[in-house]
Amino acid sequence: MIEVRNLVKEYKTKKGKVTGVDHVSLHVKRGEIFGIVGYSGAGKSSLLRCLNLLEKPSSGEILIDGIPLTSLRKAELRKARLKIGMIFQHFHLVSSKTVFENISFALKAAHKNKAEIDKRVTELLEMVGLSDKRNAYPAQLSGGQKQRVGIARALANDPSVLLCDEATSALDPSTTQSILSLLKKINRELGLTIVLITHEMDVVKEVCDRMAVMQNGAVVEEGHVYDLFTNPANPLTKEFINTILQFSIPASLLSASPGKIVKIFFQGAAAGEAVISDALQTFKVKGNILHGKIEYIKDVPLGIFIIELTGDPAEVDRAIHYIQSRTEKLEVIQDAA
Numbered sequence: 023m024i025e026v027r028n029l030v031k032e033y034k035t036k037k038g039k040v041t042g043v044d045h046v047s048l049h050v051k052r053g054e055i056f057g058i059v060g061y062s063g064a065g066k067s068s069l070l071r072c073l074n075l076l077e078k079p080s081s082g083e084i085l086i087d088g089i090p091l092t093s094l095r096k097a098e099l100r101k102a103r104l105k106i107g108m109i110f111q112h113f114h115l116v117s118s119k120t121v122f123e124n125i126s127f128a129l130k131a132a133h134k135n136k137a138e139i140d141k142r143v144t145e146l147l148e149m150v151g152l153s154d155k156r157n158a159y160p161a162q163l164s165g166g167q168k169q170r171v172g173i174a175r176a177l178a179n180d181p182s183v184l185l186c187d188e189a190t191s192a193l194d195p196s197t198t199q200s201i202l203s204l205l206k207k208i209n210r211e212l213g214l215t216i217v218l219i220t221h222e223m224d225v226v227k228e229v230c231d232r233m234a235v236m237q238n239g240a241v242v243e244e245g246h247v248y249d250l251f252t253n254p255a256n257p258l259t260k261e262f263i264n265t266i267l268q269f270s271i272p273a274s275l276l277s278a279s280p281g282k283i284v285k286i287f288f289q290g291a292a293a294g295e296a297v298i299s300d301a302l303q304t305f306k307v308k309g310n311i312l313h314g315k316i317e318y319i320k321d322v323p324l325g326i327f328i329i330e331l332t333g334d335p336a337e338v339d340r341a342i343h344y345i346q347s348r349t350e351k352l353e354v355i356q357d358a359a
């Protein structure tokens with residue numbers, strides 16, 4: 023669907039060259055929601071803006087549906103761009119135009135006639151839940167409503183790809199939730215491929231199928247969100263994952279423990295509880311649950327328990343082996359021995 027090959031974007035500034043994107047290769051599959059995560063300045067927006075050639079890459083290739091955007095002529099590129107919608111953190115609506123006019127602008131650009139425009143805007147407003155705001159001005163809307171207008175405008179010409187640059191970063195948590203639900207809905211119902219930039223792991227966890235982590239212009243890790251949550255390899259990925267999976271156990275509790283403390287990841291909590299009780303019945307060890315939590319990674323439960331296991335050290339090790347064989351992952355986070 024989207025193929026990025028060896029993409030480089032350099033900016034020329036007074037102080038010399040700045041590399042925004044540094045040899046990035048990525049593949050985004052049709053119909054998936056792909057997240058790009060990274061700290062400020064990592065190159066996320068530069069990469070996204072290159073995807074629709076809002077920014078001209080210094081080198082490398084971008085193919086969307088097999089069409090090499092990077093080698094299209096101006097008129098062809100304009101046409102190809104209509105199939106790529108984009109939404110922004112600060113919405114970018116025209117304040118002097120009504121909701122209807124903001125959305126119809128995109129349709130006029132595609133040379134649609136008045137009747138077609140009217141019909142399409144009506145459909146779009148219904149899809150984003152704003153039918154009653156047709157004649158309102160942006161200043162009369164809440165942030166969440168403005169972003170819904172942004173989404174309607176981006177979808178106007180039936181794009182196959184939607185690019186979202188920090189689309190929920192200016193919104194409060196509950197409005198963020200409603201916008202994410204809307205994105206999931208249009209992804210599901212329209213089969214739209216979505217590339218979403220964010221620095222919030224909560225957003226990735228909620229909606230993304232796969233993700234890439236960026237640092238200094240480069241992609242340092244890429245994979246299925248669930249896999250990266252359970253087995254992140256890169257330290258930066260770990261840092262991002264930890265913003266969600268961090269558990270603080272009091273240091274006094276850790277230092278006083280006579281046994282081993284393990285962190286266990288299960289696909290689903292019920293499965294986890296069964297494995298732990300089986301282990302405690304099979305081996306002569308005591309288990310003390312210090313922490314437990316279930317996270318939903320795009321609706322798939324990931325259960326995490328922190329358990330202290332005490333008893334004869336060999337028996338504790340046997341219990342650990344047993345649990346390990348039946349779970350996604352087990353980490354020994356403290357070993358008193």
Ligand SMILES: Nc1ncnc2c1ncn2[C@@H]1O[C@H](COP(=O)(O)OP(=O)(O)OP(=O)(O)O)[C@@H](O)[C@H]1O
Pocket residue numbers: 033034035040041042043060061062063064065066067068069221
């Ligand atoms: N127009 C520009 N001219 C010069 N340098 C730029 C330009 N746009 C971006 N950069 C530089 O490229 C690098 C990547 O910036 P980019 O905006 O892509 O980061 P980002 O990951 O989107 O950050 P943020 O989370 O703050 O939006 C930064 O070092 C930035 O200063």
Ligand SMILES: [Mg+2]
Pocket residue numbers: 066067068
């Ligand atoms: Mg940015």
